Amino acid sequence: MSTHNENPSGDEHAIVPHGDHSLAPADPIADPGLHHDEPRLTDVEPKAERRAERQVAGMFALASLLTVAFIVFYVVVGIHPDDPHDGVDVGDVQVSNLTLGLTLGLALFLVGAGAVQWARSLMTSPEVVHERHELRSDDETRAATLNDFETGTEETGFGRRKLIRNSLLGALALLPLPAVILLRDLGPNTGGTPAQRKEHTIWAEGVRVLTDVTFMPIRAADLEIGQLVNAMPATFEELPEHGPERINERAKSPVMLVRMLPEDLHIAEGRENWGVDGILAYSKICTHVGCPISLYEQTTHHMLCPCHQSTFDLSDNGKVIFGPAARSLPQLPIAVDSEGYLVAQSDFTEPVGPSYWERTR
Numbered sequence: 001m002s003t004h005n006e007n008p009s010g011d012e013h014a015i016v017p018h019g020d021h022s023l024a025p026a027d028p029i030a031d032p033g034l035h036h037d038e039p040r041l042t043d044v045e046p047k048a049e050r051r052a053e054r055q056v057a058g059m060f061a062l063a064s065l066l067t068v069a070f071i072v073f074y075v076v077v078g079i080h081p082d083d084p085h086d087g088v089d090v091g092d093v094q095v096s097n098l099t100l101g102l103t104l105g106l107a108l109f110l111v112g113a114g115a116v117q118w119a120r121s122l123m124t125s126p127e128v129v130h131e132r133h134e135l136r137s138d139d140e141t142r143a144a145t146l147n148d149f150e151t152g153t154e155e156t157g158f159g160r161r162k163l164i165r166n167s168l169l170g171a172l173a174l175l176p177l178p179a180v181i182l183l184r185d186l187g188p189n190t191g192g193t194p195a196q197r198k199e200h201t202i203w204a205e206g207v208r209v210l211t212d213v214t215f216m217p218i219r220a221a222d223l224e225i226g227q228l229v230n231a232m233p234a235t236f237e238e239l240p241e242h243g244p245e246r247i248n249e250r251a252k253s254p255v256m257l258v259r260m261l262p263e264d265l266h267i268a269e270g271r272e273n274w275g276v277d278g279i280l281a282y283s284k285i286c287t288h289v290g291c292p293i294s295l296y297e298q299t300t301h302h303m304l305c306p307c308h309q310s311t312f313d314l315s316d317n318g319k320v321i322f323g324p325a326a327r328s329l330p331q332l333p334i335a336v337d338s339e340g341y342l343v344a345q346s347d348f349t350e351p352v353g354p355s356y357w358e359r360t361r
């Protein structure tokens with residue numbers, strides 16, 4: 001037996017137009033699932049209907065204008081320098097991102113808002129009445145199901161074999177616990193401070209810097225202004241003697257040596273003696289997700305990661321100036337030994353590679 005009202009058409013499904021109460025079920029209170037709204041202002045007042053129509057059309061028109069503005073800004077606010085040696089101006093990139101984001105974002109918003117206003121104010125919103133069938137099974141089916149269940153229980157001996165039953169119930173009760181315990185991993189990282197979690201490389205005080213081509217030590221005088229050399233520690237090949245546990249430290253050791261004019265450098269406080277005559281050493285491993293990098297733009301001192309375009313300014317302490325990397329390229333403090341060869345002053349002072357160590361929540 002249905003608890004719903006019969007609709008006037010006598011069909012199982014009937015559509016009642018919004019505001020047309022002549023076809024609505026006679027007793028909506030008896031069926032709390034149905035809502036028979038009052039007619040909207042736009043249903044009864046032609047002026048209100050026209051006003052709503054103008055609002056919707058206005059939003060769509062404004063969205064069109066903003067889309068055109070997006071294209072204009074894309075063309076006018078260029079981020080490409082006239083001189084290809086000048087590099088990308090960060091200010092231009094910010095202005096370009098702002099104008100493009102605002103125009104396209106607002107255009108999309110207005111299309112959505114116009115559609116919502118159209119649906120709420122002007123579209124016919126019929127109420128559909130769907131008569132439900134009886135959900136309860138008949139008595140015969142219920143009795144047969146109960147009988148099947150009891151027969152099954154009897155055959156398994158679930159009621160008689162108390163030892164098995166109780167041990168099974170105990171096992172099932174404990175099974176959800178691992179899932180609850182694993183929720184702890186969603187909480188803050190409790191593995192200590194970033195400094196405590198720092199992974200080491202094989203750089204150490206006095207270790208010479210070798211080129212990764214000839215494996216020869218490098219003198220400061222060997223590097224010219226604007227030159228970049230991929231390098232590694234002199235102990236790189238000795239590591240098998242240190243055992244496989246140092247393989248990870250070895251993999252994180254490659255660096256880039258770059259020589260710039262000392263007057264172009266913006267040295268951070270505390271790093272004043274980390275370089276030699278404008279020669280600085282940076283980790284070669286991107287701090288985003290760890291790609292090796294060496295796409296160097298000599299005139300701007302920018303280092304680009306080919307994987308996701310993170311860009312680091314080597315003249316400004318390896319600072320990130322573009323892209324998804326969250327922190328600067330780690331810098332290796334270097335000096336010269338008594339024979340004029342470049343050597344490390346110590347290991348890196350911060351973790352090398354992706355920034356997972358930084359995440360504390």
Ligand code: FES
Pocket residue numbers: 286287288289290291305306307308309310323324325
């Ligand atoms: S790994 Fe360098 S930007 Fe993603």
